[in-house]
Amino acid sequence: MSLAFYYFLSITAIYILMSWALYLPYRVGQLHFMSIANMAICGYFGAYAAKSWGWPFALVLLAAVGIGGAVAFITSLAIGDAPCFTVVIVGFTYIFLIKTVIENWDLLGGTMGFFGIPRVKGLLLITYSIVFGAGFLIHRFDRSALGRAASAFFVDRDLAKSSGVDIKKLGMLLQTFSGILGGLCGVLYGFLMNNLFPEFFTFGMVGTCMTMLFVGGYTTMWGVLVSAPLLWGIPLLFPPEIASWRIIIYGVLLIAVLVIKPEGIITRKLVYNAKKKLFGRTKRTS
């Protein structure tokens, strides 16, 4: 496998996980950008732990699950049922706060970045195992009673509340899972690139993941599986002078999709019809 293809596959997988990290809380109408801050926290922690304390990769991944989950859970106690714009601003504030701390902390390399993260054998396999594991859990969630409750909440907040849906607990669960995914992505990205820069965890990252989610379709988990490889891969084929306009292309695409086809390319109806064609009669779930 060529090095370019290896990086394409690895980074695509990381973007799929990050877009899912946004997809899950958006099931209840919350754009939880805090996962990107969690990505930075866990990425830097894992990198430091592996380089300075000699932690094995498996332990670093476990720590990412613990730290990412704990940070998101503690925050979700306050914003589990908060409106979307409050969750957005908490996420952005976290991102700026963490970025500022990293930039000013010499131990983490400051603005120059953190180098010398050890290489891990079989990282691509591990990354895709995590993608499959996370995908399976999200699929199960979407088909569960909780997933249906999230759908009801997205359509009508008041009706869902009156039907007995515990909005706060649902929001907390999804935000915590999102935080764990963010943490795992931070570690995977750090060990893939063998270095980390605070500039990576900013608006650009938010914009990329958001575009993948909304262009692919935010109503099903399958949308990002289509949009992540396309949106990440196609600009790589362009000449460098066009590829450098990637974020502008993402911005235009994002706006166009929201105005023309707000549910994105892959909709629930499309998934339902595709399943029906492939497997005959199918149970309509989430």
Next chain:
Amino acid sequence: MEVFVAQVINGLALGSIYVLLVTGFNLLLLVALIIHFSFPQVVVFSMYISWIVLKATGNNMLLGFLAGVGSSVLICVATAPLFQRATRKRRGVDINTTMVISLGIGMIITELLSHEFNEGFPIAFPENVAGRKALVQFGLISISEGQVYALAAGGVAVLAFFLILYRTRMGRAFRAIAEDPQNARLTGIPVLKTGILSYALTGLLGGITALLLSILLGSASAGLGESVALKVLAVSIIAGLGNLKGGLIIGILLGVLEALTQGYLSGSWSNAVVFGVMLIVILIKPKGVFGGRL
């Protein structure tokens, strides 16, 4: 004590800019029901346009100002159809969609500024625009031209805005739509036209803010819009979304807090403190201190 007084003066000038931005942001939120997160990025874009015109015209202040205001109004009005299409149903989820559209606009503006303008380098305004000259100096306490202009023009602009809102027919139409768009339509208020007017007025506020920021800071960078956008939305949430008077108080308080931390803490650690305080307040009071209008 001298540092404290000097920083409070700095903070008041900075706070008046935040107030202008929050007022424009809240106007669109109340009347057009959109969360224009990237409004500060539009303001920074106007600063860049002013800078280009100033360079091209040999620092003609009037043309620079007109170009800044014109570009801000133009962007706000030109993007209105995008938001209006998304808010047609006027439901909670649609408000979120407007925020995502606005984030998209912000992405495009920031990336354009960092690619195409001044080869991505920050811009610096000429001496006759940037009000760095000290008007009053007592030891460490210094009041610059920029601070005086920012405070005075910010105060006048906000006062004029509140007069329009509470003393004119147009202002009554704005407030009626903010209270109940359906009833406003029934009473004969042209909702679409008033909505477009709110975009234009927000653009005007944006242009004035761009001028004041140019005078106060004397420079701008592509990333400036992002950090200001974050603070403006945070001020708006802490005050209570759509609460104009609350935005006025919290905007000034944030400006003073930011200036004080800059006075006593080194480097960008002061930013971390400001973001930390904002985060704690939002986590404790996610629905705002003064209560929201939405």
